[in-house]
Amino acid sequence: MNYDQARYGDDERYEPLLSEKDGKEVDPGEGSVLPDDLTRDSLELPELSEPELARHYTRLSQMNWSVEAGPYPLGSCTMKYNPSFTDVVAADPNAAVHPDRDPATVQGNLELLHGLQGYLADIGGMDAVTLQPPAGAAGEFAGITVAKAYHEANGDDRSEVIVPASAHGTNFATAAMAGYDVVELPSDEDGRVDVEALEAAVSEDTAALMLTNPNTVGLFERDIEEIATVVHDAGGLLYYDGANLNALLGRARPGDMGFDIMHYNVHKTFATPHGGGGPGAGPVGVTGELAEFLPRPQVREAPDGDGYELFDPERSVGKVHGFLGNWLVLVRAYAYIHRLGDQGLLDASAKAVLNANYLAERVEFDVPYGPFHHEFAATSGDRDAADVAKRMLDYGVHPPTTKWPEMVPEAMLTEPTEAESKSSLDDLAAAFNAAAADSVEELETAPSKTTARRIDQADAARNPRLSWQALGESPDDS
Amino acid sequence: MSGRSEGTPFAPHTAETTAEMLAAVGVDEEAELFDIPDAVAFDGEFGIPARSEREVIGDLRDTFARNDDLTEFLGRGHYGHYVPALVDDLSSRSEFLTSYTQYQPEITQGFLQALFEYQSMLVELTGLPVANCSMYDAATALAEAALLADRVRSTSGETVLVPEDLRDGKRSTLDNYVDGSSLSVATYPYDDGVVDLDALRDRVDDDVCYVYAENPTVTGAIEENLATVGDVAADNDALFCVGSDVVALGLLREPASAGADVVVGEAGALGLPTAYGMGLGLFACREEYLRQVPGRLVGAGEDAAGMRAYTLTLQTREQHIRKERATSNICTNQAWVALRTAMHVAMLGASGLADLAEDCVRNARDLAADLDDLDGVTAPLHDRHHFREFAVGVDDAPAVAAGLRERGYAVHVLDDGTLQVCVTDLNAGERDGLVAAFAEVTDR
Numbered sequence: 001m002n003y004d005q006a007r008y009g010d011d012e013r014y015e016p017l018l019s020e021k022d023g024k025e026v027d028p029g030e031g032s033v034l035p036d037d038l039t040r041d042s043l044e045l046p047e048l049s050e051p052e053l054a055r056h057y058t059r060l061s062q063m064n065w066s067v068e069a070g071p072y073p074l075g076s077c078t079m080k081y082n083p084s085f086t087d088v089v090a091a092d093p094n095a096a097v098h099p100d101r102d103p104a105t106v107q108g109n110l111e112l113l114h115g116l117q118g119y120l121a122d123i124g125g126m127d128a129v130t131l132q133p134p135a136g137a138a139g140e141f142a143g144i145t146v147a148k149a150y151h152e153a154n155g156d157d158r159s160e161v162i163v164p165a166s167a168h169g170t171n172f173a174t175a176a177m178a179g180y181d182v183v184e185l186p187s188d189e190d191g192r193v194d195v196e197a198l199e200a201a202v203s204e205d206t207a208a209l210m211l212t213n214p215n216t217v218g219l220f221e222r223d224i225e226e227i228a229t230v231v232h233d234a235g236g237l238l239y240y241d242g243a244n245l246n247a248l249l250g251r252a253r254p255g256d257m258g259f260d261i262m263h264y265n266v267h268k269t270f271a272t273p274h275g276g277g278g279p280g281a282g283p284v285g286v287t288g289e290l291a292e293f294l295p296r297p298q299v300r301e302a303p304d305g306d307g308y309e310l311f312d313p314e315r316s317v318g319k320v321h322g323f324l325g326n327w328l329v330l331v332r333a334y335a336y337i338h339r340l341g342d343q344g345l346l347d348a349s350a351k352a353v354l355n356a357n358y359l360a361e362r363v364e365f366d367v368p369y370g371p372f373h374h375e376f377a378a379t380s381g382d383r384d385a386a387d388v389a390k391r392m393l394d395y396g397v398h399p400p401t402t403k404w405p406e407m408v409p410e411a412m413l414t415e416p417t418e419a420e421s422k423s424s425l426d427d428l429a430a431a432f433n434a435a436a437a438d439s440v441e442e443l444e445t446a447p448s449k450t451t452a453r454r455i456d457q458a459d460a461a462r463n464p465r466l467s468w469q470a471l472g473e474s475p476d477d478s
Numbered sequence: 479m480s481g482r483s484e485g486t487p488f489a490p491h492t493a494e495t496t497a498e499m500l501a502a503v504g505v506d507e508e509a510e511l512f513d514i515p516d517a518v519a520f521d522g523e524f525g526i527p528a529r530s531e532r533e534v535i536g537d538l539r540d541t542f543a544r545n546d547d548l549t550e551f552l553g554r555g556h557y558g559h560y561v562p563a564l565v566d567d568l569s570s571r572s573e574f575l576t577s578y579t580q581y582q583p584e585i586t587q588g589f590l591q592a593l594f595e596y597q598s599m600l601v602e603l604t605g606l607p608v609a610n611c612s613m614y615d616a617a618t619a620l621a622e623a624a625l626l627a628d629r630v631r632s633t634s635g636e637t638v639l640v641p642e643d644l645r646d647g648k649r650s651t652l653d654n655y656v657d658g659s660s661l662s663v664a665t666y667p668y669d670d671g672v673v674d675l676d677a678l679r680d681r682v683d684d685d686v687c688y689v690y691a692e693n694p695t696v697t698g699a700i701e702e703n704l705a706t707v708g709d710v711a712a713d714n715d716a717l718f719c720v721g722s723d724v725v726a727l728g729l730l731r732e733p734a735s736a737g738a739d740v741v742v743g744e745a746g747a748l749g750l751p752t753a754y755g756m757g758l759g760l761f762a763c764r765e766e767y768l769r770q771v772p773g774r775l776v777g778a779g780e781d782a783a784g785m786r787a788y789t790l791t792l793q794t795r796e797q798h799i800r801k802e803r804a805t806s807n808i809c810t811n812q813a814w815v816a817l818r819t820a821m822h823v824a825m826l827g828a829s830g831l832a833d834l835a836e837d838c839v840r841n842a843r844d845l846a847a848d849l850d851d852l853d854g855v856t857a858p859l860h861d862r863h864h865f866r867e868f869a870v871g872v873d874d875a876p877a878v879a880a881g882l883r884e885r886g887y888a889v890h891v892l893d894d895g896t897l898q899v900c901v902t903d904l905n906a907g908e909r910d911g912l913v914a915a916f917a918e919v920t921d922r
Contacts, residue, residue, distance in 0.1 A: 026828045028835065028836070032839070038702065043831065045823060045824070054567075061588050064589045065586055066574070067576040082576055083531075085535055092538065094545050097752060098888070108541045119524070134618070135808070137807045140807065141654075169798040172797070173797035173806065174807045176803070178658040219513075222513065224515070275813055276577045276578070277812075317654060320651055320654055322757060335538060342525070349512075353508065354491075354503070355499075373511075419489065422495040425499075452781040452787035453785070455779055463779075466594075466597055466607075466608055466775055467608075
């Protein structure tokens with residue numbers, strides 16, 4: 001497939017840049033009822049008409065890839081199609097209430113939160129769920145905070161969290177943020193957790209093992225029961241990173257595998273458009289013995305059977321968000337689960353896994369390990385994976401995640417999700433394979449059909465220009 | 479919608495293509511692809527029936543209709559302003575809405591430029607040269623700022639100083655974020671709704687590495703001595719962090735001029751409906767902290783053709799590269815909300831934003847005056863300039879709030895004798911109704 005992305009920057013007249021050229025300066029203090037020393041002297045912001053702004057943002061949108069434009073097979077990111085009806089549900093004006101409303105006056109919202117807590121608990125095999133964390137990494141932090149509170153309540157001073165080398169960077173950062181030393185666990189030659197290495201790593205210092213299953217090359221950790229036993233025997237807790245839960249919907253539950261705490265990336269597994277980087281939501285599920293430590297407040301049915309109420313778990317860790325979290329994302333997740341039902345959830349994992357395995361068959365790069373669940377890491381071998389990715393842009397597909405995980409050299413971590421059709425997967429494979437056949441020079445000079453040509457990332461980092469105010473300071477800027 | 483009667487309607491496969499794909503993979507059925515030991519396998523029975531799109535929309539419409547229809551005079555750090563229709567329209571374009579983080583900048587210039595423009599607007603509003611492209615909300619932004627202070631502090635001090643009146647959501651989030659660091663949180667008092675300067679001076683010593691002050695304060699008072707608070711912090715080599723919001727910054731003196739090292743707060747006051755507490759954390763700071771900033775940054779650069787281009791930059795600070803040494807664990811942020819906020823600010827322009835902010839002062843002043851005219855009502859409780867909101871003294875606050883609720887109005891109850899009322903462009907038209915309801919309820 002050939003592809004040409006929109007570009008408006010070539011002609012000075014059409015450069016869609018807001019304020020650098022179109023700013024207007026006013027003095028907000030002039031005529032204010034406030035005394036002059038409390039108000040600013042100047043404010044300069046874009047001052048454009050509504051049609052000009054409509055055109056500005058429309059053009060920007062046309063210079064942007066999206067999952068509705070084509071496949072977005074970013075491994076471990078689960079970029080699936082987002083059904084539009086969830087936008088309709090989330091836009092209901094009755095749901096957009098202020099968070100300080102008396103709970104008795106927002107029974108509809110509480111009913112939805114209570115229902116979602118229940119669905120997520122069932123899907124994860126957990127006993128209690130908090131919906132408060134506003135993203136997956138925030139869920140990790142809430143979960144590890146709960147683990148810490150649990151150990152402390154038992155008078156148990158533990159200092160380490162174990163994380164497999166292949167895990168998401170957020171796991172390491174979260175454990176450090178919570179004050180733990182991070183113990184990195186190597187993978188075995190099959191790409192899975194090395195149980196012997198785990199046995200050597202656990203100790204009375206082990207607070208938790210953070211694990212993704214299937215892991216970040218799409219492999220199911222078949223020894224999960226043994227892993228759970230090793231961690232639990234050492235007095236540690238088993239934490240499930242929900243990034244790859246889409247592969248397991250209805251087929252296995254983290255709670256049944258021995259996990260004590262998990263987060264759900266509801267914006268990945270269920271449905272929320274990723275919005276160019278967020279918002280997401282990262283609810284956390286725990287087993288019964290950890291429920292009393294969950295962030296406050298929680299939702300439950302009122303004891304008199306009359307509606308729903310908020311309550312604070314007895315030994316709550318407190319809060320990880322100012323209010324109740326990313327409400328509009330939670331609404332979409334609830335609507336999506338309702339739409340799919342049991343059979344839809346099962347089919348989502350079936351098609352996601354089928355698609356990954358089909359694409360892995362079609363790609364001519366080497367694909368180590370296996371069998372795969374929802375994603376696989378091809379290797380571009382002696383070719384630079386980042387260059388291959390840039391070349392794929394010219395073929396009208398978004399490339400996979402590159403150079404990660406490190407256990408696969410020149411990794412191209414590919415996750416097509418259930419949203420791609422057979423013909424779309426064939427196009428993706430064709431893009432992989434065309435790039436594999438192209439010369440190194442063609443790869444290094446790609447892309448040529450996108451809005452921008454190859455961007456000099458090193459220069460952008462060396463000479464940071466982070467606002468239009470800073471552009472004027474750059475000697476390179478003309 | 480897929481024509482298939484069961485399974486997800488959002489997978490495009492037909493029975494024929496599924497069969498072809500299974501054959502290509504070399505299995506007879508999808509179940510064979512799952513490498514899950516029997517002992518941990520699940521049967522898929524959750525008891526959730528599938529529903530049609532129309533049923534789901536209808537069911538949830540009914541659910542939300544169970545919320546009471548109240549006119550909200552609620553604020554305390556979370557605000558509803560009218561969001562122009564164009565913001566909904568443009569931000570909902572699928573090229574924005576269904577895009578991912580800009581890991582391939584050549585194909586995501588549109589979103590990157592929009593975020594660059596958002597950063598630029600915050601630089602203008604805060605007076606600080608660096609703004610990131612979002613934290614989750616004001617509470618997490620405040621907490622991240624404390625962790626930044628821990629990384630950059632030049633003193634041995636380990637105390638984070640915040641107002642006694644800080645909202646619980648912010649305080650508790652802050653407590654959790656600093657729990658893994660060497661920092662501890664302490665408070666300083668307010669006097670008549672703003673910082674008690676004498677008490678603050680007494681409290682700040684070598685142990686303090688971070689002073690946080692809000693402008694406007696949690697009860698809407700405009701802080702008249704912000705620069706003095708900044709001096710107290712600076713004299714002790716403590717980082718000075720100011721909490722504000724994107725509308726207030728359009729009128730009030732930019733925090734950088736009061737010596738702010740970091741500005742945090744709520745940027746979703748524009749672009750986002752109240753959304754039951756969903757937010758957009760604003761985060762800006764001085765240039766020297768650039769490499770310690772949490773979250774994502776968009777930078778301008780050049781492409782191979784010499785054209786200006788935008789890219790995520792300084793990613794060596796981030797968790798996907800630095801792992802446990804990252805400046806924060808944030809990955810998914812609030813980018814789409816930041817896009818909406820930028821659109822809303824652009825819609826207003828400099829004069830529109832300044833006017834909106836000025837209305838926040840006038841509306842609060844006028845409503846307070848009307849309420850203060852009522853017997854048994856004191857408003858504003860604090861003798862200050864106010865932005866959007868103010869505390870109200872009454873005899874029996876819970877009873878008054880309950881009476882207002884019966885008449886269709888929601889206000890905050892702060893304690894037995896104090897309410898708080900917030901007025902913006904959204905509810906200003908209901909002002910007379912609120913005052914009349916107050917009169918009925920407080921009439922003895």
